[in-house]
Every structure is written in C-alpha cells, then in structure tokens.
Amino acid sequence: MKFSHSIQFNAVPDWSSHYIAYSNLKKLIYQLEKTVHQASTGDGESRPLIQNEDPEVVFGRALDVELEKISSFYVLKEQELTDEVHELLREVGAFEDESGDTEATPRPGSSQILSGPVRPRSQSTRSRTSTDDGADDSDEDMADETAGLTRPRKRRTSSNKRRSGLINPMLASTTDMTASTDLTRSWRRDSMAFDDYAEQAALYSSGIVLKKKIINLYVQLCELKSYVQLNRTGFSKVLKKFDKIIDRQMRAKYLETYVDSNYPFRPETAAALDGEIMSIVKAYTSVVTNGDEEAAKRDLRSHLREHVVWERNTVWRELIGLERRAEAASLGHTLLGRDGDGQKMLSESGLLPATKISTPLGRFTLPTWLLSSTMLTLVLIISLFFALLIIPILEKPEQQNCLALLVLVSLLWATEAIPLFVTSLTIPFLCVVLNVFRDAKKPHERLGSKEATAAVFSAMWTPVIMLLLGGFTLAAALSKCSIDKRIATFVLSKAGTQPRTVLIANMGVAAVASMLISNVAAPVLCFGIIEPMLRNLPAGSDMSKAVIMGIALASNIGGMLSPIASPQNVVALGIMKPAPTWGQWFFIVIPVGVISIVLIWLLLLVTFQPGKGTTIVPIRPVRDSFTGIQWFVTIVTISTIGLWCASHQLESVFGDMGVIAIIPIVLFFGVGILTKEDFNNFPWTIIILAAGGLSLGKAVNSSGLLHTVTKAITVEVQDFSLYGILVVFSALILVIATFISHTVAALIILPLVYNVGKGLDEPHPNLLVMGGVLMCSAAMGLPTSGFPNMTAIMKEDPAGERYLQVKHFISRGVPSSILTLVVVITVGYGAMRIVGM
Template identity: 45%
Template sequence: MKFSHTLQFNAVPEWTDYYLAYDQLKKLIYQLEKERVEEKAQNSNRDPEKAANFSEEGLIVNDERFVEALDMQLEKVFDFYTEKEAELYAELEQLAKDSESPDFEDQNAPTTLQTLDSTHERRRSSAFLSPRLRPESHFVSTPPPANTIDENDVEESIERTFSRHSSVSRKSFQSAHSVSTIAYNKLVSFRTRCIGLYVALSELKSFQDLNRKGFDKILKKHDKLLDGNLRQTYLKKMVLESRPFMGETREALEKQIERVEKIYADLFTQGNVNDAMREFRTHLRDHIVYERNTVWKDMIGQERKTLNAHVKDTPKPMFTIPYINLPVTKGLLTSSICFLIALAAFIIFLCVDTFGSRPENYCFALLIFSAIMWATEAIPLYATALLIPFLIVPLKVMRNADGSIMTAANASSAVFASMFSSTIMMLLGGFALAAALSKYGIAKMFASHVLSRAGTRPHWVLLANMGVAAFLSMWISNVATPVLCFSLVQPIIRTLPAGSTFAPCLILGIALASCIGGMTSPISSPQNIITIENMSPNPGWGNWFAVALPVSIISIFITWGILLLVMRPGRTTPMLNTVKPTKDAFTKSQAFIAFVTIATIALWCAETSLASVFGSTGVIAAIPLFMFFGTGILVKDDLNAFLWSVVVLAQGGTALGNAVNSSGLLQFIAMSIKDGVEHMVPLAILCIFSLLILVFATFVSHTVAALIILPIVQQVGVHLPTPHPNLLVMGAGLVCSAGMGLPVSGYPNMSAIMMEDPTGKPYLRTLDFIKTGVPASILSTVVIIFLGYGIMTAIGY
C-alpha cells in the first residue's frame, strides 16, 4: 500500500488536519521536477559550464521552496502535538489524584470489574452507565454528579451487559450489586476515563510514528526525483530535533502510558499490570477496528464520487424488446443477438448435408458456431472454450483410426487427453517464471536500469522503452508487460509540457512493441502456444529464436521509424526527464529466481538434443513450477493469479482442433484448398495465409485467429506435393502478433487505449492506431513473409 493511503487509513479521524500533508508535498515535488525538466530543455544549447551553474542555482531554489513547505508542516505538527500532550498529561495528573480518593479505598468490590466484558468497543463503554452518563469526548474529565444517577437505570444497564456472559460474570454482577450503587457507578466512570485516556495517549504515540515516517518518506522521494540530499540533513537537524520526535519526548510518553496502566492495575486487576495491559489493548484494538473501517469506507466512497475510480454509477442505456416488453442493456442485447446468430448458424449447418458425411457436417457446424462465438465475444472466450468439449461428445464427431464413430466413453477420454498436453504444461511453466520475475521485482529492476541509461532525447528514449517492452514480453508475457512499462515511464510522462505529443507516442510505442514482442519466444503469447501445438515436430526454443528474433528486431526498428515520422515527438519535447534506477540490492531470492529461469530456458533451447532424457518441453516446464512453489518463492495466491482464462481458451482450441482432425473435416478443407494452391510456390501460399490471418487478427484477436486458421494451414502444408507444414504454420503464427492496427487487436493495445492523463482525457484515439499501427502491421508482415521464409527454409522447414 502507498504511504499516502497508509497515512490516511491509520490517522485519527478527529486529527486528520494536523498530520503531515503528504499528498500536497508529493504534488509539489512533481511540480518542481517538471519545472526542472523544462529549464533543462530551455537551456540545453547554453555553454555547458553556464548551464551547469544555472542547473545548480535551480536546484538551490527548488530546495528552498520545498524546505519552506516542510517547515510549515513541521510547525503544524509541533503545535498540535504540544497542545494535545499538555491536555492529556493534565488529565493524567487529575486521574492520578482521583485514584487516591477515599471513594476507592474498598478494593474488594472493584476487583470484580476485571470480569467485565473487555471486548466491548470504546464507543459503547457507556453500556455500564445510564444513557445520561455517556461521555462526549475521548475521556471523561470528571465523574458524573451523584444526584443524576437513577439506581434502576444502572441496574438495568448492568443486567443487560452481563446477560451476554457466563455464570461467572453473573456472580460478579451480584457481588457488584451488593456495593453502593453510587460508589459502583463512580468506579465504572473512573474505569471509562482510564480506558479513554489510554486510547488517547496511544493515538498520540501513533501520531508521532506516522508523522516521523511521513517526513522520512517525503524527503526520500524528494532526493530520488530531484537528485537532492535533504533527507540526511533536514531529517537529522530539523525533524529529529523537533520536540514531537525527540527520543526524550517518546520516552516520556511511554512512561505516561505506563502510569495509566499502573493506576488501572491497582484499582481493577489487583495490581497485575499485564492484565491491565491486556484489557487496554483489547479496547484499543476494537476502537481502531471500528474507526479505521469507518474511515476506509468513507474514503473509498469519496474516491469513487470525486475521481470515478473503477466504478461509475451512470445509468446504462436500456432497450425494450418488442412484444415481451423486457428492458435490457445495450451490451446484453448485442451479446444476445450474436449468440442467436451463432445458434441459428449451428442449427442450420447441423441440418444441411454439406460434406456427405454426418461427422464432418456436425463438426463443421461446431466449427462455425465456435468461430462466431469467439469472433463476436457473445460470451467470454474461455466460456465458449468450456462449451466445446461438452458439444463434441454428444455430436459424435470423433472417429477411430478405421473410420468408425467413437463411443461416448472413448470420445470423452480422447477429448480430455488432448486438453492437457506438453504445450499447456509449458504455458504453466511460463506463467511461473513470469510470476516470480514480476513478484520479486527482477523485471522492474532490469527495466529501470536500462531506461535510466536511455538519456533525455525523445527518439532514443522511445527506442529504449520499445526495446525493453519487447524484451520483457518474451518472459512475462505481452499481457503484463505494458502495465509494468506504463508505470515505469510515469516520471517521464508527468513532467512533459502541455501539448506534448511524446506521451501518446511513448504509450503507443510500448503497446506496439509489446505486440511485436509477443512473437519472440514460445511463452510470450497464447498464439505462440497454439502455433507450437500445430507444429510437428516441436520447433524447440532454438529454432524459434532463430526465426523470431531477427524478424521482431527489424519490426521494432520499422515501428520506431513510423512513430517518429507520424507523431514527431521531438518537435514539442526537445528534452525529457530520466527514469531513476532502483537502488535495492540483489537479494538471494532474486539470485535463485534468476538461476532457475536461466536454467529452464537453457534446457528448453536444448530440448531437441535432450529429447531422450526429458521427452518434451512440458516435462522441463515442471522445473520452475516445483522450484518456485516448493521453496515458497510463489504461494497459493500466486497460483490462483495465473491467467487461467488463457489456459482454458488454449485447451478449448486444442479440443476443437482435435475434433476437426478426427472427424475428417480438416483433411477435406485442406484438400479443397490444396487443389487451388498446389501449383503455387510455398512463398506465395505463405503470403495468402499471412494476409488472411493478419486481417483476422487485426479485427478480432490474435488468439482467436490462431485457433481458427492455423489448423487449416497445417493440413494444407501437409498435403502439398512437397510438404511444408511447419513453414506455413510458424509463418502464419508469427503474423498473428503483427496484427496491431486497432485498439482491439491485442491485449497491449487495449491497455494503451485506456491510459488517461491527470484530467481524465485519453492519451490515444483510434485514429492514432490506424495512422501508425496499420502501416507497422503491414511492414512487419512483409518482414515475416520474406525474411522469415528465408530463415525457415535455411533451417529445413
């Protein structure tokens, strides 16, 4: 949790205005950072020596402005603490005098109070009193007048309290009831004062701790973002020398808390201080739980109202279905129409004899139904994938090797066997690597160190960010990479001048580079998993890198050039702020994760030569799963956080592909296409399928395009006069990641289109994707077709 949230959620509600204004100081730091970058940009052409002197003068002025704001906050904290301390210490002195009153000389009756309910909330501590005796502040300053006490009210209140407890508590009540009602009520009032004072002193101690930590945090942020050195000097000479934060002050406060505990122990727990502390802390805990939950709920409510964070209560447009007068939302209506279209197509193709064979007809109906459902997303993609195994078995589309229809038992076994393969296991292993690299900050550490060396020139910073995004996409998937990269570039974005085109250019560059990075390794995207599933033999990591890396590197440079040409970020932003590298030391856990990751990747690359030992890449994928979960690097929550929707989608696609192949439909379609393309050279066939899958991937999604088209491509390649199935499948699979012309073309683009500036205005529009993403998609596809074809031919595909 960010410290600003920690401060707000743990502050005493009544004292909120007297805490360090952490958010206000943080905004001032960001403003100073932005002004500093603008000054550098304006004076970049000066004489280096003069520019350096100017920069130093600017730093001094910035430090003075920040120190002035800090001084005001420190004075505010000092004044409040001094006032509250004097007030509470005076109350404690009065409490100590009252504890020596003759009214408390008889210790027999009061000792029964230790059996009272010690878990009630401080706000309800007046349950022992009549409603007229309820205190109105943190603590009761004087006992209530005796003539205002109604004996019957006291008895009823005490009986209600003790009715919830055991027989021991009832005996205690009887003992207490035997004492004078007035004297007993004074004891209860005094006990309430002790509890209230203990809570108030404990809150004052928390006030000390939170503000001291707040000054330390904000000074650390200042030094990090503005290259200052205030943390050591100001914290030591000003903060720690201020009375609220001096060691003697804290010791004095702790002694006063101990005095309250001793007074309470002498009167109510037979001198046992530990029992007194236990009761006090129970009351303190319940008070904090009650107060903090209330504050938490209020703050979340305010955030949603003022910032529209995550939840918008705006009414959705409703449509009324004719004849039945049923109101539905626009989204539900669209989904229902798409589902009905898919269902109608499914029923029609079930009834039409298209191929002269019932298994092929039924499988074609299932294929069309799944394609429409996936393309329109009438229901979530993974939900459709879960429906496929259910439909395959009753439709009886699965065949044995001799052409006979499989029984339901054999068909279900075959379907579920196909849904968990070596490729799925490799996908899980990739998730484990990504989770460990992300959780322990290795990916962020690497990215920040690289980006900190990118300089301040917009074109080089853009290229560095695109390179980092593409590289990280190889290991932590191109779904998580944009989110990480967008957080890393915030120091750059927040210091840009008004009207700068660099922010949208940078965000778009990261998104497009993440899409291209989706083709770089077998685990970088779901479409690569589907591609490998349709290749036989498995290409292995070595062959994949040999083809994908040159293609992706050239595509990155092409996309970078298009962004510079179209958006021209250097015109509005000549100089940028720099990303600060993380200064955390490399821990043993991080070293262990790095070792396991490198070892796993090395084994994957050498899988072909180690086939006699491991058999497949799926077996190697068990290494990171066991090593990370077995050693506690990853825990059950990390396992639950895996992208199981992607796993289920891949499994559903595999089951459908197996059914289409088993029914004979895939061979029929492939033979029909082969008759039209068999006279063409493999390069021309690759061009046709690449353009087809590029269009599909641009308008639908990369994964859906791979699920539907790659099995057909594989069968066409198998039945060519000179078979080239792996060449066509891998080429078409790489093109899936090149489809990035629209915001809906992939997860990275979807993340980018949702990015907004501080005013809530989106950085990007659909037109931005069309102007840069479409030409980048086309040129990347050309690189894949020609350069990829040459490399794949060289390695024997």
C-alpha cells in the same frame, strides 16, 4: 477486490499494524456464527467460551479495542505532523523574509525550471536517505529538487544591477533547450561576484530543503486523511457483515454512538486536518509556484500520485484490476438496461436487470439481456448452427456435425457473444454429443460417447498446457520479486534524454518484457515506469503519444519473440511436428523482431516527430542490491529457459518441454516465493481457451473435416509456389487477427495451414505455421487488436484525456502491421529455410 485485500493494498506500509484488524474481526464473526447456531446439547467442555454471551457484546468489545488503537495512533500522529507543519511555516516565513532582502533580475529561461518533480519517499525511505544514499543521491536528485525555485531576489548593492541572476550550474540540465541556450548566453556575457553567488546558492539550498519538506509533509497529511477514511470504511463494512451473518442491526447504532463521535472521525477533526493540508499548499505556493495556488495543487497532487503508484502498486495488481474492470464493463453492456426514465430496474428475482415493455396484451417485465444486441447475435449463431446440422452439405455425418461445431465456435469466439472461455468449455460437450470423433484404427467407424469423452479430454490437457503454466509461473515470479522493473528501469535510465533514444529504449524494454513475462503484463509494467516522464511532458505532446504507441506496438512484436510470450505461440508449438527448439525459434524471430521494431521506430519518428521542443525527465534506476531471493528466481528462470532451448537434445531425459515447465512451478511454489493466491491469480481463462482450441483441433482432424477442407484448398493453390502460399496465408491471417483475438485466430486457422502445407508437393507445414503465428502477433492495426493496444488506448493524462485516439492506431498500426508482414515474408522466410523448416 475484497476489502481485506484493499486495506492491505492501500495502507501506508509503516502504519500497517495500526489499521483496523479487518481479517481478525471477520474470523470472530464466523466464530460467533458457529456459536449462535450451535446446539445447546453436549458437555460444557466442547462448547465455546463465549457460548453464553451475547454476540453483540463480544463483537462490541473487539470493536472497542480496535477503535481505541486507531484513536491513540491518530492523536499521536496528528500532534507530530501538526508540530512539523508549524515548524515548516516558520521556516517558510524566514525564507520569504530572507529572499525579500535580495532581488535579482529575472533569470533567462527560469520559467522552464518549474517542470521537474520531486518523487516523494515513503517514511522508511526518508529515514534512511542520509545514511544509505549519501552524496550520490543528492546529486542525482538535484535537478528535480530545484524545480520551481525561481523566486525573484533583491540586490543589495548597485554594482550588481548590470548582472543577471544566475542559477547553480548543476541545475542547467533541468531546463529545456531554450532555457539552456539563454542561460549559456547569460553566463558568457557576465561574471558573478563570489559573495552574490554564495548568497544565492544559500537561498537555493534553503529552497530545495523547504520544497522537499513541503512535499513530504503533504504526502504524510494526505496519508493520515486516507488512514481515517479507510478505517471508517472498515468499521462500516465489518459491521455490515456482522449484521448480515448474525442477523442483527448493530451497524447504524455502533457507527453513530461510538465511531462517528470518536475524535479521529469527527467532522471538526477532518476540517482541522484539511486546514493543515491547505496551509501546506499555501506554503508550496509561496516557495515554488510564485503565488499560483492551482499550479501548487496540481504539483502536489502529482507528487502524491507518483508516491502511491511507485511505492505500492505492482504490475500484477494493476493487471488484475484492468481485467476485472473489463469484465465488469462487458457484463454491464451485456446485461444492464435502463427503463424509459433512465432508472435501472431489477427483475422479480432481484438478480438481473429488467425492462418493462408495452404490448397489445399488456405490459411485461423481461430481463434486459433478452432484448440486447448480444442476445440477437447469439440467437442468429445458434440458428445457423442448427441449420448446418440439418442441411446436408458433406457426405459423412461426423464431418457435417464437425462443420456445424466449427462454425458455431468460430462465430462465438469472433463476436464474443459469450465469454471466450465459456465457448471453449462447450467444445468437449458438443464433441461427445455430436459424435464427431472417429476410431483411429477403424477410420470409417465413429467412436461411442465413452471413448469420445476420453479422447476429447486427453486433448485438453497436453504438454502444451503445462508449458503455458510454466510461462505464467516465471512471469509471476519475475514480477513479484520486481526483477522485471529493476531491469526495465536500469535500461531506461541509460537511455538519456534524447527523444528518439528514449523512444527506442522504451520499445526495446517493452519487447523484451513481453518475451519474458507475456505481452499482457509488459505494457502495464512499462506504462507504470514512464508515468513520471509522461506527467512532465506538455499537454498534447507528440512525444507522449509516440512513446505510448511505441510501447504498445513493441509489445505486440514482443509477443512473437519466445514460445511462451503469448498463447498463440504455445498453440503453434502444439501443432508443429516436430516442434521447433527454442534455439530455432530465436534464430527466426530475433532478426524479424529487431528489424520490425526499428522500422516501426522510424515510422513513429517520421509521423509523430517527437523531438520538437521536448525535454525528457530521465528515469532513475533502482539502486537496491539484488537479494538472495531475486538471485534464486533469476537463476531458476535462466536455467529453465536454457533447458527449453536444449529440449530436443534432452528429449531422452525430459521427453517434452512441458515436463521441464514443472521445474519452476515446483521450485517457486515449493519454497514459498509464490503462494496459492498467486496460483489462483493465473489467467485461467486463457488456459481454458487454449485447452478448448486443442480439443477443437483434434475433433476437426479426427472427423476427417480437416482433411476434406485441406484437399479443397490444396486444389486451389496447387499452382502456387511455397513462397506464394506463405504470402497468401500470412496476409489472410494478418487481416483476420486484426479483427479478432490473436489466440482465437491461431486456434482456428493454424491447424488448417498445417494440413495445407503437409499436402503440398513440397511439404513444409511447419514453415507455414511459423509464418502464420508470427502474423498473429503482428496484427496491431486497431485498438482492439491485442491487449497491448487496448491498454494503450485507455491510457489517460492527468486531466483525464486519452493520449491516443483510434485514428492514431489506424494511421500507425496498419503501416506497422504491413512492415512486419514484409519482414516476415523476406527475412523470416530466409531464416526458416536455413533452419530446415
């Protein structure tokens, strides 16, 4: 992520104008670069006004302005927060004195109350709490706000010695089952005098207010500390860029002379701020955790983490981060090597890591990637490719070449020796060079290179690709306007606190989100929403494992619920003739998806048993009203899906679903809801992958190879019934898609399945393709079987331990895949026959 984006991403929204103007400084650097390199000729009016000034002087003045702005804001904010801290500490002292006057017998079940967190609000939220939310918000947050306020009290009169201290009845919902039972028993056993109850209620009210103040102050102090660090990094990076572009050495001198000596960046200033933070921690320790400072630090850090995640992160930003980390990790495994001392080495070019090897002829330095296992795999695949080109297997040369191309591409996709989209880009090149295309009018003649080029590139951009772009556009708009999160939190807020209900609700939300915004973004969204619940579950809780596993498996099932939910569905639509309508698709997949999710839910309940001793913190819905933009996005999305459902009836108007997909693209980008940055952030690698797969399918069909292979397979299965062939191919695709990408499995196998179905005595090619594509989504037996599983296996608890292990996916994912297979070949088969496939 660029630092200009990072500073926007990490900045406190209310302080955004007080951060270093990094983008403006970069623009100034580029202007100065033009000035430095501009020729001295020309009239004076055409030259920049800063022509005769030293770039360091001009840039230094701009930095001085930013430094003064930051310093002034920091001094004011620090004084404001310091005053609040001192006032808070006085209130804490008064609270301790008051609570020390009344001591009560420890309340039954009070230790369980400590688990509930308070979600800190941003400044803008805090400022409007009293006016916008009113009593409803305070009632809703009561359980969270009283978490940990279980300090023992002294009793003033001897008449109360026989009574146990009781908490406010409204707090009973925050305790677990044991605590609730003990509390109820205590309530029935004794009654409390009104004056004692009023006294304790007042103390609890004071404690609630104190706890909220402590958390809010802690968050603001940490934000102020981050403000200093972020701006210090900004000065360092912009000076580094200045030195690099203008060819100066200003960075070290300016940082040492001006930045580090300025008040916000001095070590003593940072130490004073850390001291204020520690005083807040001690106050929390005194008021909430009964002297346990480590518990106080953990609680406050969790509140701060929740504040950052909930208020600033978005699904697409998290997704982009995950993709970049995955790409970086892949690059590291492929290219980075270490020498004998464990130190990274660079080749003489300084671009690629290198390794020194000793041979009888001397020591040589070779790029590390030449010695990696990936390189060995690549060499073996290319060797097999050339062997298939040379060794005669088929009679016709175009089919022989196409077979070699098919094996090469399939192995590269399966092993990921090079990125998937790079493999896709090699397909049109090899199709033209190997002359695998034949003339449709003269099947025995091969197309020349010029004609083959037009044919292969026409196959790469079809209405299917436009449909994929339309799906990405709808997903981006729903996510950017937070409509997906609003719907998800609303549904989950109605799920209650019963573990089995919460589990099925999360699975349902994940499936529907996958249907609308793809099964890539859906698990990221759902994991972000359940973060508060996961944090409040005990370490190693079976409920946390069950809900994470449930979201992953339901997201895989959700990948089959709509034609745009996953790329393999779009590929299947491009293969089936005629393509099914959205209504037909829903008629088939909705029963299959619902029954599969229910069966997987029962499997998780039986294997994890998440209800034992589990207390769920309810998820609160977003209470803000729908904005005009959100209504607009919702109406356009529903209208587009409606047109897709009626695409066959509207064929005379729109021609194809791909044309309908242009409507949301034009509307959302045209009115500015989505920007060119959003367009650039589309997963173009998936689009290139799908385009390459379509061109491969056309090549295999045009060369005649598909017909030859289909004929051979048809002979082997000619004694099978249609149902038997469906079972065989569904099981085969399920196994293959478990080990390789779902999309890749669809690209390789579905064209073959279609042709096999077309060659049967009872031709039902669309039925076999539909069953096959559903099994692509149902392949979820391994952590690497699809993006939802990969996201789930990487989910970590606050201690940095992964919630799930590989054994959890094998023991739950494999049975889930088998259950879905059974549903597809029974319920799905019946639905497909009803719609006439």
